[in-house]
Amino acid sequence: MAKSTLPKYFVMEVWDEIKAHINIPDIQECFKEKDENLIIEKIYNESYVSNEIYENSFITNELEVKESLRISKKRRNQTKKRWVQSAIKDYEKGTSKKVKELRLEYEELIYFFEEKAKSNLVNKFLGENPQDIIEETIFQLKSWCDDTNSYLANYPYILEKSNSQIEKALTADITVLLGDLLLKKYNGKIQDVIVEKPYSYVDHPVFSEVRGKLELEEELTEEEVVKHYYNDYKVTPDYNAQMIVEPEYAQQKLVGVLDKTDERIFAEVLNHRNGLFATKRKIFVEVGKIIKALYKSDNLNTYKLVAERLVKMRSVTFNIITKDRYTAFGLFDYVDVRDEDGVWMAEITVNEQIYQEYLNKQTIRMYKAVIQKFELPISRILIFALQKERFLGKDDQPNKQVYPYIFFLAKVRFKNKNRKENYKLIEDSLQEMVNNGICIKEFKRVGDSFHIEYIPITEYEVEDLLDSSPRVKEIIELTSPSQLLESASN
Numbered sequence: 001m002a003k004s005t006l007p008k009y010f011v012m013e014v015w016d017e018i019k020a021h022i023n024i025p026d027i028q029e030c031f032k033e034k035d036e037n038l039i040i041e042k043i044y045n046e047s048y049v050s051n052e053i054y055e056n057s058f059i060t061n062e063l064e065v066k067e068s069l070r071i072s073k074k075r076r077n078q079t080k081k082r083w084v085q086s087a088i089k090d091y092e093k094g095t096s097k098k099v100k101e102l103r104l105e106y107e108e109l110i111y112f113f114e115e116k117a118k119s120n121l122v123n124k125f126l127g128e129n130p131q132d133i134i135e136e137t138i139f140q141l142k143s144w145c146d147d148t149n150s151y152l153a154n155y156p157y158i159l160e161k162s163n164s165q166i167e168k169a170l171t172a173d174i175t176v177l178l179g180d181l182l183l184k185k186y187n188g189k190i191q192d193v194i195v196e197k198p199y200s201y202v203d204h205p206v207f208s209e210v211r212g213k214l215e216l217e218e219e220l221t222e223e224e225v226v227k228h229y230y231n232d233y234k235v236t237p238d239y240n241a242q243m244i245v246e247p248e249y250a251q252q253k254l255v256g257v258l259d260k261t262d263e264r265i266f267a268e269v270l271n272h273r274n275g276l277f278a279t280k281r282k283i284f285v286e287v288g289k290i291i292k293a294l295y296k297s298d299n300l301n302t303y304k305l306v307a308e309r310l311v312k313m314r315s316v317t318f319n320i321i322t323k324d325r326y327t328a329f330g331l332f333d334y335v336d337v338r339d340e341d342g343v344w345m346a347e348i349t350v351n352e353q354i355y356q357e358y359l360n361k362q363t364i365r366m367y368k369a370v371i372q373k374f375e376l377p378i379s380r381i382l383i384f385a386l387q388k389e390r391f392l393g394k395d396d397q398p399n400k401q402v403y404p405y406i407f408f409l410a411k412v413r414f415k416n417k418n419r420k421e422n423y424k425l426i427e428d429s430l431q432e433m434v435n436n437g438i439c440i441k442e443f444k445r446v447g448d449s450f451h452i453e454y455i456p457i458t459e460y461e462v463e464d465l466l467d468s469s470p471r472v473k474e475i476i477e478l479t480s481p482s483q484l485l486e487s488a489s490n
Helices: 008-021 036-048 062-093 101-115 120-125 130-146 163-186 199-203 260-270 275-280 287-294 300-315 352-359 377-391 405-409 419-435 459-466 472-478 481-489
Strands: 194-198 217-220 226-231 234-236 239-245 282-286 316-322 326-330 332-340 343-350 363-367 400-404 440-446 449-454
Touching: 008 036, 008 163, 008 459, 036 062, 036 163, 062 101, 062 130, 062 163, 101 130, 194 199, 194 260, 194 352, 199 352, 199 363, 199 377, 234 405, 260 282, 260 287, 260 300, 260 343, 260 377, 275 282, 275 352, 282 287, 287 300, 287 343, 300 316, 300 332, 300 343, 326 352, 343 352, 363 377, 363 459, 377 419, 377 449, 377 459, 400 405, 405 419, 405 449, 419 440, 419 449
Parallel strands: none
Antiparallel strands: 194 363, 217 226, 226 239, 234 239, 239 316, 282 343, 316 326, 332 343, 400 449, 440 449
C-alpha cells in the first residue's frame, strides 16, 4: 500500500474525536507504532485511499468513503456481537479455561458478598445479590452491542483482551471515526481539508463582500460598436481594478458584482480539479455536488442559478492597471452546463493565469474548517490576503504590521465608497478573526491605518500550508501584495 501524507490538521481533528469518544487511557501505547501521525496515516491508507493519484497525493471519493465506512461499521458490529455472545456463554456454561470477563466479575462479587455479608452497604450500593448485578450487566452489554454507534474499544472488559485484540478494536473504531469525520466535515474528500486560492484571486479585488449591480460603461470600437462593457474600481489614482464584461452577456441582463455566492461556487469548482485539470485546465463537476455543498435546497431553480453564475464568471475578466504595470486575467475561459441523462454536468476550462498559479504552487492555503467559522462574507475574502502577509513574518519575533486603508481596498471590492462604513466592515472582520483565534492575535485602528499582530505560525501549519513547494516562501516574497500597493502610490 502506497503511503499518503495526511494534513496534520486533519490528524489532530481525528485525535480530538478519539479522545472525546474512547475511554482507554494512553491510546498510543496500545499500538506497535507509537507516533500519532503514523497511526492515523496507516489506518487511513488501509481503509480509504483511492487508486487515483493527483499531484503526488492520494485523494478520496465520497462514494468510496461511504462504502468503506459501511463495511467497517458492519465488521465492527459483528465483532461486538461475537464478544458479547462469547462473554454470556462463558458466564452461563464456563466454556473458557481462563476465568475472565463476566464470569470473573461474578466470582469476585460472590467473594465480596460473602466477605461483607453483614454490611448493609453491600445491598445498598451493589444490589440484592450477585446474580441480579450480572443480569443488569448483561442487559447493558446487549444494549451496547445493539447500538451501531457504540465503540468497540469501550467494551467494559477491553483491557482483559490481548494486546493485538485491543489494537484491532482501536483500529476498527478509528476507521469509523475517520470516515464519519470525512463525510461530516469534508463531503468525503480529504483534499477538501485544505482550501487553496491563487494569487490573482488573493491579491486583487475580485469578489465583493455584498451583492450589488455593476454600473457599466461602454468601450467602443472605431466603428462605434460596443467592444466591451467595463466598471472601474479605483483603489488609488494610479491603481484601477477594472472589471470587463463581454457585450453579449451584458446586453442580455443586468450584471451583478462577483459576490459571496460566486466566491463559494468558484472555490467549490476548484475543489473538484483532478488529473484532467493538470493536463488540460479542465474540470468536470456535477452541478448537484456544488449545490449540496452550498445550498439547503436542490430544486430546478437552484440548478439554474448555479449555471447562470458559472456563465457570469466566464463572461467577466479583470484588468489591473497601475502606473507601471498592466495585468489581465479571468476566472473561467469556457463553461458548458448540460443535462446528461438527468444529471447536470458542468464542463469548465479554468483561466490560463489561474491555472499556472495552481501548477506553480502560487497559492495561499487555509483550512476549510477554519474558514467555515466565519459568518461575515468579507472575512472569507480577507483571510487569504492576511494569511499571505502572516506567512511573510519573521519566526523569531512578533509579527506586527501596519496596513493603510488602501491595502483592504485592493483585496475586497467594496460596494460602498464611504470610508467610515468600510472601516466598520474591516474592523468587524478583523474582530471576527481575533474572536475565533484565526490568523490575528490583536489589532487596532489608528487613523486610516490598521495595526495588526499575527498569531505565530505553528509547526503543523508549516507542514500543511507552507511546504507545498520548496520555493513557496521565495515566491510569496517576490509577489507581496504590499509591493503592488507601493508601486501604485509612488
